[in-house]
Amino acid sequence: MSDVANVVITGAAGQIAYSLIFNVCKGDMFGPEQKVKLFLLDIPQMVESLKGVLMEIQDGAYPLVTDVVCTADIKEAFTGANYVILVGAMPRKDGMERADLLKANASIFKVQGKAINDYANKNVKVLVVGNPANTNCLIAMHYAPDIAKENFTCLTRLDHNRAKSQIALKAGVNVKDVHNVIIWGNHSSTQYPDYRCGYINLPGGKQPIGNVISDEKWLQGEFISTVQKRGAAVIAARKFSSAASAAKAITDHMRDWVLGTPEGEYVSMGVPSDGSYGIESGIIFSYPVKCQNGKYTIIQGLSIDNFSKDKIEITRKELVEEKEAAFKFVGDN
Numbered sequence: 518m519s520d521v522a523n524v525v526i527t528g529a530a531g532q533i534a535y536s537l538i539f540n541v542c543k544g545d546m547f548g549p550e551q552k553v554k555l556f557l558l559d560i561p562q563m564v565e566s567l568k569g570v571l572m573e574i575q576d577g578a579y580p581l582v583t584d585v586v587c588t589a590d591i592k593e594a595f596t597g598a599n600y601v602i603l604v605g606a607m608p609r610k611d612g613m614e615r616a617d618l619l620k621a622n623a624s625i626f627k628v629q630g631k632a633i634n635d636y637a638n639k640n641v642k643v644l645v646v647g648n649p650a651n652t653n654c655l656i657a658m659h660y661a662p663d664i665a666k667e668n669f670t671c672l673t674r675l676d677h678n679r680a681k682s683q684i685a686l687k688a689g690v691n692v693k694d695v696h697n698v699i700i701w702g703n704h705s706s707t708q709y710p711d712y713r714c715g716y717i718n719l720p721g722g723k724q725p726i727g728n729v730i731s732d733e734k735w736l737q738g739e740f741i742s743t744v745q746k747r748g749a750a751v752i753a754a755r756k757f758s759s760a761a762s763a764a765k766a767i768t769d770h771m772r773d774w775v776l777g778t779p780e781g782e783y784v785s786m787g788v789p790s791d792g793s794y795g796i797e798s799g800i801i802f803s804y805p806v807k808c809q810n811g812k813y814t815i816i817q818g819l820s821i822d823n824f825s826k827d828k829i830e831i832t833r834k835e836l837v838e839e840k841e842a843a844f845k846f847v848g849d850n
């Protein structure tokens with residue numbers, strides 16, 4: 518890559534972007550040395566609003582920002598892109614399930630997948646955030662056949678962070694001491710937040726989460742359902758979907774993918790399935806991964822008990838169904 522990374526953010530006039538853009542400007546995503554040129558894409562009606570965002574970026578006086586392009590032109594936005602963060606989509610409203618969004622949002626990701634294929638750098642790294650994130654990511658990947666599949670990921674880091682935080686609250690520890698929780702599957706209410714491989718750093722050393730929190734009923738019930746339904750709970754309370762926490766999670770996901778994860782640390786990412794843990798290829802599935810040298814690797818060999826197998830199967834099945842529905846909406850050309 519040249520000295521300056523070309524970073525595309527779609528939905529740039531929206532709620533998530535209003536936090537995310539400034540995380541990138543500060544260097545929280547690509548580190549304190551990486552200069553960035555921002556390409557902020559939204560629909561034509563929002564370009565006026567983007568001018569306000571541009572003014573605020575200028576007023577923030579960020580040394581890492583070399584240039585900002587505000588546009589509704591997909592070719593202008595994606596040409597030469599090194600990193601693409603696909604946020605732009607209709608968010609879920611109170612009472613809606615992610616499946617309701619498929620029809621509204623699938624076509625956006627077909628068009629943008631094609632644009633990534635045609636105009637982006639061939640090594641581009643793509644993160645899909647707009648919901649339903651896993652299936653939108655699959656659509657974008659499908660329509661970008663010249664880009665390596667492994668370069669397409671979707672956001673489940675928000676769920677991962679939520680899981681860590683719930684464990685920390687229950688155990689009465691700082692969230693930085695909670696490690697290696699896993700989100701399996703779909704960024705939806707079928708996801709499986711799994712504490713079984715996780716541990717907590719205590720003054721006396723590492724302890725498995727299940728040893729520190731002895732309330733197994735909570736770990737197998739309320740913990741899972743709280744994380745699964747957290748997005749809906751935020752919408753019900755705020756009347757808008759989560760934005761600042763989503764921007765933080767996007768920043769965490771991209772930073773770890775590009776700059777690497779600490780030794781021994783797992784993070785959750787939605788990535789193209791490859792047969793790992795019995796999940797057939799052809800869907801975007803959230804797995805535990807580690808990252809090094811700009812590449813992620815799915816953690817292998819974790820033991821999966823029957824409780825977990827059943828949970829993983831539910832979310833796998835939902836993703837296969839979403840895939841079938843999505844490709845009906847977008848057609849197969």
Ligand SMILES: NC(=O)c1ccc[n+]([C@@H]2O[C@H](COP(=O)([O-])OP(=O)(O)OC[C@H]3O[C@@H](n4cnc5c(N)ncnc54)[C@H](O)[C@@H]3O)[C@@H](O)[C@H]2O)c1
Nearest residue numbers: 528530531532533559605606607608609647648672675763
């Ligand atoms: N995966 C996750 O963890 C996660 C978390 C939170 C939100 N989300 C999803 O992220 C998406 C954005 O959320 P938000 O709160 O920022 O929504 P928002 O409505 O505030 O902003 C969305 C923006 O996208 C723009 N947009 C719509 N179609 C576009 C297109 N074709 N090209 C470019 N821009 C387009 C809109 O004009 C708007 O400015 C939603 O789908 C939401 O459900 C995902």
Ligand SMILES: O=C(O)C[C@H](O)C(=O)O
Nearest residue numbers: 609648747748749758759
């Ligand atoms: O749940 C939603 O629709 C919003 C978002 O995906 C979230 O998890 O907060």
